Amino acid sequence: MxxxxxxxxxxxxxxxxERLKAEKLGIVLVGNGVYHASxxxxxxxxxxxxxxxxxxxLSEDLETRGISASEVDSRVKVVNYGxxxxxxxxxxxxxxxx
Amino acid sequence: MxxxxxxxxxxxxxxxxERLKAEKLGIVLVGNGVYHASxxxxxxxxxxxxxxxxxxxLSEDLETRGISASEVDSRVKVVNYGxxxxxxxxxxxxxxxx
Amino acid sequence: MGxxxxxxxxxxxGSMNLxxxxxxxxxxxxxxHKVNLWLSGNAxxxxxxxxxxxxxYSTGEKPLKALLEKGVEVCTCEACTLARGIQKTDAIEGVQxxxxxxxxxxxxxSDRVLHIGGE
Amino acid sequence: MGxxxxxxxxxxxGSMNLxxxxxxxxxxxxxxHKVNLWLSGNAxxxxxxxxxxxxxYSTGEKPLKALLEKGVEVCTCEACTLARGIQKTDAIEGVQxxxxxxxxxxxxxSDRVLHIGGE
Amino acid sequence: MxxxxxxxxxxxxxxxxxxxxxxxxxAIAYQTVEILLEEGExxxxxxxxxxxxxxxxxxxxxxxxxxxxxxxxxxxxxxxxVDLDVFVCKEDLERFGIxxxxxxxxxxxxxxxxxxxxxxxxxxxxxxxxKHVLFF
Amino acid sequence: MxxxxxxxxxxxxxxxxxxxxxxxxxAIAYQTVEILLEEGExxxxxxxxxxxxxxxxxxxxxxxxxxxxxxxxxxxxxxxxVDLDVFVCKEDLERFGIxxxxxxxxxxxxxxxxxxxxxxxxxxxxxxxxKHVLFF
Numbered sequence: 001m002x003x004x005x006x007x008x009x010x011x012x013x014x015x016x017x018e019r020l021k022a023e024k025l026g027i028v029l030v031g032n033g034v035y036h037a038s039x040x041x042x043x044x045x046x047x048x049x050x051x052x053x054x055x056x057x058l059s060e061d062l063e064t065r066g067i068s069a070s071e072v073d074s075r076v077k078v079v080n081y082g083x084x085x086x087x088x089x090x091x092x093x094x095x096x097x098x
Numbered sequence: 099m100x101x102x103x104x105x106x107x108x109x110x111x112x113x114x115x116e117r118l119k120a121e122k123l124g125i126v127l128v129g130n131g132v133y134h135a136s137x138x139x140x141x142x143x144x145x146x147x148x149x150x151x152x153x154x155x156l157s158e159d160l161e162t163r164g165i166s167a168s169e170v171d172s173r174v175k176v177v178n179y180g181x182x183x184x185x186x187x188x189x190x191x192x193x194x195x196x
Numbered sequence: 197m198g199x200x201x202x203x204x205x206x207x208x209x210g211s212m213n214l215x216x217x218x219x220x221x222x223x224x225x226x227x228x229h230k231v232n233l234w235l236s237g238n239a240x241x242x243x244x245x246x247x248x249x250x251x252x253y254s255t256g257e258k259p260l261k262a263l264l265e266k267g268v269e270v271c272t273c274e275a276c277t278l279a280r281g282i283q284k285t286d287a288i289e290g291v292q293x294x295x296x297x298x299x300x301x302x303x304x305x306s307d308r309v310l311h312i313g314g315e
Numbered sequence: 316m317g318x319x320x321x322x323x324x325x326x327x328x329g330s331m332n333l334x335x336x337x338x339x340x341x342x343x344x345x346x347x348h349k350v351n352l353w354l355s356g357n358a359x360x361x362x363x364x365x366x367x368x369x370x371x372y373s374t375g376e377k378p379l380k381a382l383l384e385k386g387v388e389v390c391t392c393e394a395c396t397l398a399r400g401i402q403k404t405d406a407i408e409g410v411q412x413x414x415x416x417x418x419x420x421x422x423x424x425s426d427r428v429l430h431i432g433g434e
Numbered sequence: 435m436x437x438x439x440x441x442x443x444x445x446x447x448x449x450x451x452x453x454x455x456x457x458x459x460x461a462i463a464y465q466t467v468e469i470l471l472e473e474g475e476x477x478x479x480x481x482x483x484x485x486x487x488x489x490x491x492x493x494x495x496x497x498x499x500x501x502x503x504x505x506x507x508x509x510x511x512x513x514x515x516v517d518l519d520v521f522v523c524k525e526d527l528e529r530f531g532i533x534x535x536x537x538x539x540x541x542x543x544x545x546x547x548x549x550x551x552x553x554x555x556x557x558x559x560x561x562x563x564x565k566h567v568l569f570f
Numbered sequence: 571m572x573x574x575x576x577x578x579x580x581x582x583x584x585x586x587x588x589x590x591x592x593x594x595x596x597a598i599a600y601q602t603v604e605i606l607l608e609e610g611e612x613x614x615x616x617x618x619x620x621x622x623x624x625x626x627x628x629x630x631x632x633x634x635x636x637x638x639x640x641x642x643x644x645x646x647x648x649x650x651x652v653d654l655d656v657f658v659c660k661e662d663l664e665r666f667g668i669x670x671x672x673x674x675x676x677x678x679x680x681x682x683x684x685x686x687x688x689x690x691x692x693x694x695x696x697x698x699x700x701k702h703v704l705f706f
Contacts, residue, residue, distance in 0.1 A: 006310070031211075088224075
């Protein structure tokens, strides 16, 4: 399946993402999930970014938290709400908000 | 300080308890925190119970979740709401809900 | 053009999930899609009318009314709403009141479903 | 006998933190203590009157009224409540409406404070 | 498009949030959805419990006695009574040491269905077979 | 009991819940509490940010532009303007690689106070010195 997963937290209390399988996996970082796109802990990027997936981060939610696009990891594409709509309809078929 | 910490979650998104220091520390397991009193993961009790503290678990919240007092770890004392009030006033002076 | 159904359980103020859902709905409309919005659990607090718009707090009334005007179908879970003391007469006009099968029926006709269940 | 102030931010239904706070307040009363209850954030939804008591949902109206009758001082954060569209006329009688300094003043006179800030 | 198959996946423990309860009550609503659909159209949700969500399936929940609210157990029984497929992840039950005798059933109410303990693979397959997935 | 000292400890990131914002607004209320107290009585909260709570202190938050709500940054500036002591945990800032130039200040508004970067020890001492601790 082509699955887009929305991650909205910095710390997750569920391990669902670790075992979800999808032929095509997209991870959309929104809300406090955007910290994964930029924040380094002890010099290391979020382990989330090591997953074999396409990564997107919502620009509005970055800006809300004082993070500039220049701080975003190169593996993550900065998108806006309109882009998220296109991802939903054109790139993926099922959506999961974990 | 004499500190009673209320733990109401099975999975915590904060690490505050790991570094809080108190001469006298009580940990009161309420809500979904009661799972720490009984649940074993891969055969192991919750690491929370290894802390140097006195442990209490709220009987009403155990029963709500289908856990009987006989399943509670021997390090944890089963208490009711009235007992929690006495702990608050007689045993501890500061209270933290994490 | 497709049909997107969004279901939300999060509270009006606090988590910002509801702000996200409202903005996503609007963006989907602007792209020409049809949007359905299902409110259940704490999200039913969104339908209360006369929310005072204080800058410190998210407000849902204005964006919700705008979505309704643009043809978004919005439905609140009747039981969840009444349990919170919000009556139909207290609610924003144009919001539908129904049971959970409304959401399943909308999902049935949808191309995409985003269910925001997490708190 | 002592004074206990409890402050809560959690929503009426869902987390059960508010159920906990109400039961703890009652237990403290029964032991002869004085109790103050401060509601802020999503906990202000507790003060809405006419909550329909459905068995599937926590209900706060009945236990809150019982606490008020027994002399517990209950105050809701005015701004937080109005932002959710709940007016004074919609609220359970006997609940005080005030700003956040009410809570600080009660804390000042309290022997113990349990602040339930987590969601 | 006569039938729309859905996977409801509960991944959080009960009582901390309404998610597990609302997952069950939303799934049960499949029973009455036909009044809003065309003749012959149906919606079929499967309820899956994974991760800490499996804790919702422990029996003898006394929520009505302790807090005056319907237990998640009662909701699950209702789901079985209306013939929903309810799957619980075997690996997660084993991780917590929860044996099958501790799991909710509705035998006393005459339900034909039981909660089915299945490997995670089966739940993954349910998500793949479904048109939409809903996480709780 | 002329003064009641309180420690407000923010341990969660902003925007996911109202906790960090409400911590700040509740602390600011110390300014007007005297109208409810006897002559000479005061309440003095200290605002401490630890763990993921330190993320609330990053400047240039555009919440008003993006979502039309007051940013946590603005609330923090107000706290500095009313002379609250605001402490942020040094170890946590270092863990995230957040340098002091990225931290909110209210210099442009003429505040005398600044957010003070302190070791966790100092925050622990604040909790010990306080009559009550409130976690957000």
